[in-house]
Amino acid sequence: MIEIVNVSKQFAVSGPAKPFRRVPKQTIHAVRNVTLSAPNGRITGLLGPNGAGKTTTLRMLGALFQPDSGTIAVDGIAVAQEPRQALARMGILGDAHGLYPRLTARENVVYFGRLQGMDSDTAHARAQELSRLLDMASILDRRAEGFSQGERMKTALARALVHDPANIVLDEPTNGLDVLATRALREALRYLKSPEGGSKCIVFSTHIMPEVQQLCEHVVVMAQGRSVAEGTVEELLAQTGQTQFEDAFVKLAFEAHDTGATV
Amino acid sequence: MNADFFRNVGVVLVKEVIDALRDRRTLLRLMVPAVLMGPLLLLALSGLISSLEERAEKREVMVAGMDHAPTLRNFLERQTYTVKAAPPDYEAQLRKSTLLEPVLVIGVGFEAELLAGERPSIELVSDSSNQRASSGVSGLKRLLQGFNQERATLSLALRGVSTDLLQAVSVDDRDLASVQARATRITVIIPMFIIMAVLYGALTAALDSTAGERERGSLEPLLTNPVQHLALVLGKWFAVATLGMAVALIASLSFIPAQWFLRSDSLQAMFQFGIPEVIAFLLLQLPLAAGLGAVLMALAIRSKTFKEAQAGSGLIITLVGLAPMVSMLNPGGDVPWYLWVPGLSQNTLMMLVLKGETLTLAQVFPSVLVGALLTLSCMLYVAHSMRSAVAR
Numbered sequence: 001m002i003e004i005v006n007v008s009k010q011f012a013v014s015g016p017a018k019p020f021r022r023v024p025k026q027t028i029h030a031v032r033n034v035t036l037s038a039p040n041g042r043i044t045g046l047l048g049p050n051g052a053g054k055t056t057t058l059r060m061l062g063a064l065f066q067p068d069s070g071t072i073a074v075d076g077i078a079v080a081q082e083p084r085q086a087l088a089r090m091g092i093l094g095d096a097h098g099l100y101p102r103l104t105a106r107e108n109v110v111y112f113g114r115l116q117g118m119d120s121d122t123a124h125a126r127a128q129e130l131s132r133l134l135d136m137a138s139i140l141d142r143r144a145e146g147f148s149q150g151e152r153m154k155t156a157l158a159r160a161l162v163h164d165p166a167n168i169v170l171d172e173p174t175n176g177l178d179v180l181a182t183r184a185l186r187e188a189l190r191y192l193k194s195p196e197g198g199s200k201c202i203v204f205s206t207h208i209m210p211e212v213q214q215l216c217e218h219v220v221v222m223a224q225g226r227s228v229a230e231g232t233v234e235e236l237l238a239q240t241g242q243t244q245f246e247d248a249f250v251k252l253a254f255e256a257h258d259t260g261a262t263v
Numbered sequence: 264m265n266a267d268f269f270r271n272v273g274v275v276l277v278k279e280v281i282d283a284l285r286d287r288r289t290l291l292r293l294m295v296p297a298v299l300m301g302p303l304l305l306l307a308l309s310g311l312i313s314s315l316e317e318r319a320e321k322r323e324v325m326v327a328g329m330d331h332a333p334t335l336r337n338f339l340e341r342q343t344y345t346v347k348a349a350p351p352d353y354e355a356q357l358r359k360s361t362l363l364e365p366v367l368v369i370g371v372g373f374e375a376e377l378l379a380g381e382r383p384s385i386e387l388v389s390d391s392s393n394q395r396a397s398s399g400v401s402g403l404k405r406l407l408q409g410f411n412q413e414r415a416t417l418s419l420a421l422r423g424v425s426t427d428l429l430q431a432v433s434v435d436d437r438d439l440a441s442v443q444a445r446a447t448r449i450t451v452i453i454p455m456f457i458i459m460a461v462l463y464g465a466l467t468a469a470l471d472s473t474a475g476e477r478e479r480g481s482l483e484p485l486l487t488n489p490v491q492h493l494a495l496v497l498g499k500w501f502a503v504a505t506l507g508m509a510v511a512l513i514a515s516l517s518f519i520p521a522q523w524f525l526r527s528d529s530l531q532a533m534f535q536f537g538i539p540e541v542i543a544f545l546l547l548q549l550p551l552a553a554g555l556g557a558v559l560m561a562l563a564i565r566s567k568t569f570k571e572a573q574a575g576s577g578l579i580i581t582l583v584g585l586a587p588m589v590s591m592l593n594p595g596g597d598v599p600w601y602l603w604v605p606g607l608s609q610n611t612l613m614m615l616v617l618k619g620e621t622l623t624l625a626q627v628f629p630s631v632l633v634g635a636l637l638t639l640s641c642m643l644y645v646a647h648s649m650r651s652a653v654a655r
Contacts, residue, residue, distance in 0.1 A: 059654070062487050063487075064483065064486060064487075064650060064653055064654055065650070065651075065654040083489075084489035084490075084491075085489070087487055087488065087489040088489040090487070092484070092487040093484075094483050094484060094487065095483070096480030096481075096482075096483040096484065096653075097480060097481075097483075097484055098476075098479035098480030098481035098482075098483075098484070099479075099481060100278075100282055100479075100481060101479070102282050102285035102286055103278070103281070103282060103285070107278075107281075111274070111278050112484070112488060114274040115271060115274060115275075115485075115488040115489075115490050116488055116489065117267070117489070143285075156484070159484065160484070160487075
């Protein structure tokens with residue numbers, strides 16, 4: 001169960017470079033009052049165009065930095081106050097998901113399992129189990145060096161899930177994956193959400209609409225740092241009076257909030 | 264801090280060491296110079312020394328115009344020296360370093376002037392940029408001084424004056440240096456190679472576990488584990504220091520077989536480098552490996568790429584690697600502050616070990632303190648910077 005309430009974050013970034021002159025800092029409001037509630041046993045989609053603030057929101061959820069205002073709680077544990085307890089309850093597949101190229105897929109997974117506090121035997125057993133779920137038996141004992149994009153993604157996902165977390169956070173996981181790999185990932189997520197798979201709480205960010213339609217029971221649309229709408233795909237269609245989800249999304253993300261330009 | 268903390272340090276340490284050892288190509292490139300460079304230099308030096316010794320044994324003088332000085336020839340031959348005629352272009356040859364001994368040049372009127380008591384002059388020609396030739400100069404000077412002395416003694420004796428008047432003071436040489444201390448004139452290069460070995464051993468591991476991790480995009484996932492940042496940093500640092508020490512160990516050990524091949528017997532007798540010296544060397548490197556490993560990590564954590572970190576660490580590597588030069592250029596003039604400078608202190612202490620001296624706590628303490636302070640401050644800095652490094 002993940003609860004993000006009224007979270008805001010701004011960054012100071014350098015403006016255009018001018019030689020021999022101090023560049024004045026500009027403030028970017030990356031996230032403005034975003035609220036998201038993701039219960040267990042549901043896949044919650046975070047849908048938004050590039051630069052909408054999805055990654056920033058998820059990185060705050062992953063305790064990489066703190067929000068300026070608002071609260072984030074995982075299973076009732078405040079991320080800002082008890083980051084390590086909160087992280088132990090989450091499996092995060094972030095924007096950056098580099099592997100250790102000289103370790104095998106299994107070693108990559110087991111390393112993170114050990115850092116999650118598992119003993120060696122349990123971590124190895126879990127790696128075996130995940131290799132069955134994600135169909136990665138053929139790459140399990142190969143070094144990550146020559147992995148394809150799909151193999152890398154599977155390994156990174158297995159690594160994030162090694163401690164069997166109740167909450168799973170995925171930031172654009174299908175980027176660069178082919179149809180088969182995307183399908184396999186979708187199947188795995190459906191299983192994890194189901195009662196047999198442990199009724200996980202899954203938060204899934206993407207900018208690809210068909211994925212949201214096929215996978216997510218609940219969608220939060222983000223644009224320009226705000227959460228602009230939420231509901232099921234059908235509810236969003238009804239709200240905008242569209243028949244195509246793409247049209248509904250464009251309307252929600254780009255038209256309704258043209259006034260909210262970045263300051 | 265609790266058991267959990269140390270367990271995490273151990274997990275990170277094991278992973279980092281395995282990771283570094285799997286990188287065979289980098290390891291090989293690191294090991295080959297560390298293992299070969301010092302011993303090769305030692306062998307080259309021993310070759311030089313043995314050729315000097317050979318020349319001393321050969322008792323040869325190279326002279327231009329020997330025919331003008333039969334008396335001097337008589338003297339030289341009585342000292343069992345062989346006189347060799349100098350090639351006509353000896354000046355050019357000396358400059359080009361193709362001629363490796365000094366040349367005695369005798370003027371046409373030498374014999375007549377000598378007999379008339381007119382102090383004829385002899386030129387002693389060498390080139391100070393030609394090391395081998397100039398090293399022979401002092402021996403020749405001594406030889407000529409002997410000739411002078413003999414002539415003077417004879418003249419005085421003819422006039423009934425005691426020859427003791429020529430030597431108001433008698434000088435006796437007494438060399439206090441132990442055999443090993445004399446050898447350090449040659450072995451002065453060894454500590455420098457050991458220090459380099461530590462630096463290069465620690466360098467790749469330090470950069471790979473910080474800037475490399477960032478560049479690969481694996482630092483962010485690493486930080487999503489519920490592990491204290493200090494535990495991550497300490498585990499990595501342990502691995503870095505261990506690798507630095509491992510390369511230093513191999514470099515130190517490589518000097519042991521190297522001394523079997525020393526060509527100069529006297530150098531072999533003087534240069535004693537055994538297991539006790541290796542152990543002493545390694546213990547002295549510990550503060551350096553720890554402190555510099557930490558400094559390199561602190562520099563690298565701010566860099567986005569391995570390349571950027573490498574450029575940043577170049578200065579540190581050069582400064583510490585060349586620190587021993589300070590004492591080499593100022594031999595015998597060790598100053599107390601040397602013991603406080605990383606690199607220089609290790610060099611100074613290792614030289615003492617090579618001289619066969621016992622180290623006191625007061626000599627070792629400064630380097631340990633500096634190493635510990637560097638480690639502590641840099642570790643805290645890296646632990647603090649890791650999150651902000653990812654957040655950007």
